[in-house]
Amino acid sequence: MSVFDPRIDKHLIADQGEYVVDEVRKHWAATVSAVLELLGGFVVFLLAFVLPAQVWWLPTLLGAGIGLHALWRIFEQRMDRFVITNMRVFRVHGILSQRIATMPLARILDISVYKPFVGRIFGYGHFVFESAAQEQGLREIRYVGDPDTRGLTIQRVIAQAGLRGAAGRGDPNALPSPVQPPPQAVPQPQPATQPQPATVTVTPYDEGRATAPVPGIERGGSQTGWDWLADAQRREDERLAQLRGEPAAGAAPFDPDRTNTAPIDLPR
Numbered sequence: 001m002s003v004f005d006p007r008i009d010k011h012l013i014a015d016q017g018e019y020v021v022d023e024v025r026k027h028w029a030a031t032v033s034a035v036l037e038l039l040g041g042f043v044v045f046l047l048a049f050v051l052p053a054q055v056w057w058l059p060t061l062l063g064a065g066i067g068l069h070a071l072w073r074i075f076e077q078r079m080d081r082f083v084i085t086n087m088r089v090f091r092v093h094g095i096l097s098q099r100i101a102t103m104p105l106a107r108i109l110d111i112s113v114y115k116p117f118v119g120r121i122f123g124y125g126h127f128v129f130e131s132a133a134q135e136q137g138l139r140e141i142r143y144v145g146d147p148d149t150r151g152l153t154i155q156r157v158i159a160q161a162g163l164r165g166a167a168g169r170g171d172p173n174a175l176p177s178p179v180q181p182p183p184q185a186v187p188q189p190q191p192a193t194q195p196q197p198a199t200v201t202v203t204p205y206d207e208g209r210a211t212a213p214v215p216g217i218e219r220g221g222s223q224t225g226w227d228w229l230a231d232a233q234r235r236e237d238e239r240l241a242q243l244r245g246e247p248a249a250g251a252a253p254f255d256p257d258r259t260n261t262a263p264i265d266l267p268r
Contacts, residue, residue, distance in 0.1 A: 006079050006081050006092045006093075006098070008020065008023060008081060008083055008092065011083075011090065011092065011100065012085065013087070016087070017086075018085050018086060018087050018088075019085060019086060020083060020084070020085055021084045021085055021086055021153060021157055022083075022084040022150065022153050023081060023082075023083050023084075024081065024082040024083070024084070024141070024144055024145070024150060025078075025081060025145070026077045026078065026080055026142075026143045026145075027122070027123070027124035027143040027144065027145040029118075029119070029122055029124050029143055030077045030142065030143035031073070031074050031077050031078075033073075034070045034071075034073035034074045034077065035070070035074070037066060037069065037070035037073070038066075038067055038070035038071065038074070040066060040070075041062075041063045041064070041065070041066030041067035041068075041069075041070055042063065042067065043063075044059050044062050044063035044066060045059060045060060045062075045063025045064065045067070046059075046063075047059035047063070048060045048063070072095070075095050076093070076094075076095055077143075079092075079093060079094065079095055080092075080093040081093070082127075082141050082144070084150075084153060084154055084157060085157075086157060086160070086161065087104065087105065087161070088102055088103060088104045088105055089102070089103055089105070089108070089138065089154070090102035090103070090138075091137055091138055091141065093137075099137065101137035101138045102138075103129075103131060103138050105157065105158050105161045106161075107131050108129060108131050108154075108158060109130045109131050110129075110130035110131075111127060111128070111129055111130070111151060111154060111155070112127070112128040112129075112130070113125050113126070113127060113128075113147045113148065113151050114126045114128060115147060119147075123145060123146060124143050124144060124145050124146075124147065125144055125147030125148075126140060126141065126142045126143070126144065126147075127140065127141040127142075127144055127147065127150075127151070128140050129141075
């Protein structure tokens with residue numbers, strides 16, 4: 001086991017079928033500044049052989065301090081790992097104190113890949129995750145080698161997890177199931193004869209066939225006020241008496257509301 005190995009396997013959920021899809025290490029460009037710092041510390045350390053003997057300890061301590069700081073930075077970059085699994089993405093970093101930041105695939109909203117000019121030349125870029133886990137150390141992953149291929153890998157894993165419905169429960173080598181088209185409606189067999197809708201025939205109004213004759217009003221007649229309505233009521237009463245076989249009653253006083261204020265003789 002290498003001293004730079006952060007032991008990714010112990011962080012996997014093995015009983016749920018989680019496996020590593022890709023383990024992203026820092027690009028060598030991430031350690032360039034630390035290597036330059038180490039060379040600078042070495043140059044300062046060599047000044048101890050040039051300066052007077054009374055101050056030889058000063059460049060020695062200064063060079064050793066710069067060199068140790070540079071080595072710490074190199075170890076720190078080498079121990080920083082970004083891991084893509086079939087269930088989530090997580091980052092493990094730290095030397096003495098180890099930090100782990102994890103995020104399920106379902107919470108990844110968007111992934112942006114930024115490639116600076118120097119990164120396009122040497123083949124590295126930076127990932128920017130837009131999600132609810134922006135404060136957990138997973139918003140920006142810097143110095144990712146071959147960022148285009150790694151970005152497509154993450155998108156493919158997210159798509160496969162969404163199509164399966166439950167990530168990590170299928171064959172690691174299985175391809176995602178294709179999206180099925182919506183089911184077509186099966187036509188139901190129609191009976192041989194269909195009942196035809198009933199046709200409603202509208203018969204024009206015939207005044208001669210009306211049950212109750214409609215009183216006619218002659219222009220210029222002598223009827224005024226409620227006389228025409230009294231005549232219509234009289235004709236209706238005669239028509240009802242004729243249908244019942246009763247003798248025609250005499251002319252009754254006109255009552256527009258058909259109310260009678262005479263006392264009613266009720267049985268005692």
